[in-house]
Amino acid sequence: MRFAVHVEVSPLEGIADPEGETIERALPALGFEGVRHVRLGKVVRFEMDADDAERAEERAVEMCRRLLANPVIEQADVSVAALGDRRQGSDLGL
Amino acid sequence: MRFAVHVEVSPLEGIADPEGETIERALPALGFEGVRHVRLGKVVRFEMDADDAERAEERAVEMCRRLLANPVIEQADVSVAALGDRRQGSDLGL
Numbered sequence: 001m002r003f004a005v006h007v008e009v010s011p012l013e014g015i016a017d018p019e020g021e022t023i024e025r026a027l028p029a030l031g032f033e034g035v036r037h038v039r040l041g042k043v044v045r046f047e048m049d050a051d052d053a054e055r056a057e058e059r060a061v062e063m064c065r066r067l068l069a070n071p072v073i074e075q076a077d078v079s080v081a082a083l084g085d086r087r088q089g090s091d092l093g094l
Numbered sequence: 095m096r097f098a099v100h101v102e103v104s105p106l107e108g109i110a111d112p113e114g115e116t117i118e119r120a121l122p123a124l125g126f127e128g129v130r131h132v133r134l135g136k137v138v139r140f141e142m143d144a145d146d147a148e149r150a151e152e153r154a155v156e157m158c159r160r161l162l163a164n165p166v167i168e169q170a171d172v173s174v175a176a177l178g179d180r181r182q183g184s185d186l187g188l
Contacts, residue, residue, distance in 0.1 A: 008137055023138065023161065030160050032153065034143035041137045043102055044117065049128035059126065066124050067117065 003048050003056040006079040009069045010041030044068055047083065056080045097142050097150040100173040103163045104135030138162055141177065150174045 011017045017039050024038040050056035057080045064076040105111045111133050118132040144150035151174045158170040 010137065010139070020138070020140075024140070026161060027157065030157075032157055035157075036141045038138065038140040041139070043104065043135045043137045044114075044132065045104070045135070046114075046118070046132040047130045063121065063124075063126055063129075067120060 001050060001052065001056075002083045003050055003053065004081050004083050005046050005048050005056065005060045006081075007044040007060060007064060007068055008041055008077045009044070009064070009074050010039055010077075012073055012075050015073045041074075053080050053082065095144060095146065095150075096177045097144055097147065098175050098177050099140050099142050099150065099154045100175075101138040101154060101158060101162055102135055102171045103138070103158070103168050104133060104171075106167055106169050109167045135168075147174050147176065 011020075020038040020040040023040065024035060027033075027035045027038075048056055048059065050059060057078055060078045060080065061076070064078065065071065069076040105114075114132040114134040117134065118129060121127075121129050121132075142150055142153065144153060151172055154172045154174060155170070158172065159165065163170040
């Protein structure tokens with residue numbers, strides 16, 4: 001079976017996030033007040049063959065450990081969906 | 095009201111993604127075969143005050159247009175949740 005995998009890698013709580021801080025400082029000058037706790041991460045999407053969803057998730061977590069994330073300073077959230085499914089979230093076509 | 099906003103910015107279909115290609119080329123050497131269509135994006139999470147969810151989403155989309163994304167080469171997906179809610183996805187505590 002083929003799976004769509006979504007990995008979100010973000011800085012651990014307490015780890016400095018200078019890019020997020022820069023965005024937070026830039027927003028008031030653009031008229032966006034009241035925005036706080038900006039954190040920047042990365043997202044990796046890919047397709048993968050696996051026997052079932054559990055095995056796909058295991059492999060994706062192992063990929064995070066070995067390549068995609070640095071567990072000392074980052075956390076990784078993995079979501080797996082059989083291809084054909086759609087992940088939740090509104091696509092605003094920006 | 096206070097909202098948690100999640101913005102995912104990713105390269106438009108057809109736009110080169112050299113970081114994603116590099117990850118895809120690196121994976122077989124680490125023993126991960128059968129991984130295709132790797133695309134790398136960024137995710138911005140923040141908290142924002144707004145009157146309601148619709149207004150929060152409007153402001154977040156406007157923030158994407160003006161700062162977070164480059165609509166010529168990137169698309170942005172915005173999700174908004176009233177604080178207290180939890181977004182879907184399994185946290186694997188990596």
